[in-house]
Amino acid sequence: MSKQITHTVRVEFGDCDPAGIVWFPNFFRWIDAASRRFFVQCGVPSWRETEKTWGVIGTPLVDTHSRFVCTATYGDALAIHTSIPEWRAKSFVQRYRVMRGEQLIMECEEVRIFAGRREGEPTSIRALPIPPEIRKLCG
Amino acid sequence: MSKQITHTVRVEFGDCDPAGIVWFPNFFRWIDAASRRFFVQCGVPSWRETEKTWGVIGTPLVDTHSRFVCTATYGDALAIHTSIPEWRAKSFVQRYRVMRGEQLIMECEEVRIFAGRREGEPTSIRALPIPPEIRKLCG
Amino acid sequence: MSKQITHTVRVEFGDCDPAGIVWFPNFFRWIDAASRRFFVQCGVPSWRETEKTWGVIGTPLVDTHSRFVCTATYGDALAIHTSIPEWRAKSFVQRYRVMRGEQLIMECEEVRIFAGRREGEPTSIRALPIPPEIRKLCG
Amino acid sequence: MSKQITHTVRVEFGDCDPAGIVWFPNFFRWIDAASRRFFVQCGVPSWRETEKTWGVIGTPLVDTHSRFVCTATYGDALAIHTSIPEWRAKSFVQRYRVMRGEQLIMECEEVRIFAGRREGEPTSIRALPIPPEIRKLCG
DSSP, rough: OOOOEEEEOOOOGGOOOSSSOOOHHHHHHHHHHHHHHHHHTOOOOOOHHHHHHHHOOOOOOEEEEEEEEEEEOOOOOOEEEEEEEEEEEEEEEEEEEEEETEEEEEEEEEEEOOOOEETTTEEEEEEEOOHHHHHHTTO | OOOOEEEEEEOOOOGOOSSSSSSSSHHHHHHHHHHHHHHHHHTOOOOOHHHHHHHOOOEEEEEEEEEEEEETTTTTTEEEEEEEEEEEEEEEEEEEEETTTTTTEEEEEEEEEOOOTTEEEEEEEEEEOOHHHHHTTOO | OOEEEEEEEEEGGGGOTTTTSBHHHHHHHHHHHHHHHHHHHTOOOOOOHHHTTTTOOOEEEEEEEEEEOOOOTTEEEEEEEEEEEESSSSSSSEEEEEEEETTTEEEEEEEEOOOEEEEEEEEEEOOOOOOOHHHHOOO | OOOOEEEEEEEEEEBOOSSBBOTTHHHHHHHHHHHHHHHHHHHHHHHHHHHTOOOOOBOEEEEEEEEEOOOOTTTTTEEEEEEEEEEOOOOOOEEEEEEETTTEEEEEEEEEEOEEEEETTTEEEEEOOHHHHHHHTOO
């Protein structure tokens, strides 16, 4: 099991739709920030640095599955608990639980890769083997 | 089987991240627009109108599952093909295939509800039975 | 002169564009949050509450002028210092300085109104006289 | 005077806030797309290409001034009319009028630069002299 990191978010007025509740793509914005925060808290350098050392330019998604349990609205403080329950050869599973106090708002499970560039194709990427240094940092 | 509606999107510079590819929450922005476009094309009025007639204020998500197949970048034209493969008592499945020409970029399957407000709780919602008028319009 | 409130923001990977710097509409997202934070810190209730008491549904923009001085990128911590240097009969000026440590990143000056709904037109708004209670709270 | 290019936008449900009107940072998202569309329509290659030829990685903002005249809501079709009324040595003025039919919704005037990278500083940029090829294409 990996470390677990908590990222906190305040829901803003502009994050909500005409129904007065969070417009759901914003949850994915926060989850992506929580994914990055996980690596930062574990000591992984920025993707600017890792591009030079390990060729890693980021952790794009392969698959994502989310379940929405309760609505949230502006003024709410959300805590996103993030972990990596599974490492595979060239991908990993990242899991999120978004809480408002004791109440589960939504949960999400993703498959992501560590991506490197394909030579000569600036917008084409490929999955790299998990860098052992990163895996070790994430405990 | 429902009608199938196509919603087109141009990927903009600002939709892309430092890796030069679409930042994934933007796919959910486009999918949400495609969901709404589906109903508009089928003749369903705006949620402003349906709130008055059937109490429907929108179609929030219960569950969403996406698979990312190819990256996209700015300048790309994407076609999002949307259908409703399944109606349940108080929810429905909406399915999307995002294509760049003949190439599948990503696909997504959601469970959504038709939401009404709970009395006296402006930001709390509940699932309404599928309005038969809407189901009929969606063919 | 009004109170001055500081709102802090972390720049995320997804806030940056293919040039690796903050995509500028995100500054306006943060400024809008800073505007709301100003009122929250001064003790003004949510717009859900003020709609019932004073008919205020939000503070839409009339005019905004911004100057961009330095770029910012992901990993940066920004502090947004917000004040209201001028109150008019039916509008007010709100000013922002976005800093990274001692370095000015951008600054912005807006004219906003307290908006109420026009009767019978749900998406049409009008400028209300400044509610004296709000002005007093903002010192 | 430059060419004038029109970029069209449909306002989506998720572009609107709890007051039911467009949340203003979305106007800047559309304006940034209109800015890029202007160059595309004039025949300027993508910034991926211009980085190789002229060192141009994009057109970041120096200054922006906007005036909001009417609200807009989802379902609206907006036309953004874009021109470059003034070229300076190392910057240019880009102007936008956002219309819904005959009605002016908002207008914006910006100062932008053609940015190149500073050597060895991946996220630091500098203003390049206006590339004469680009100026010629924009007529």
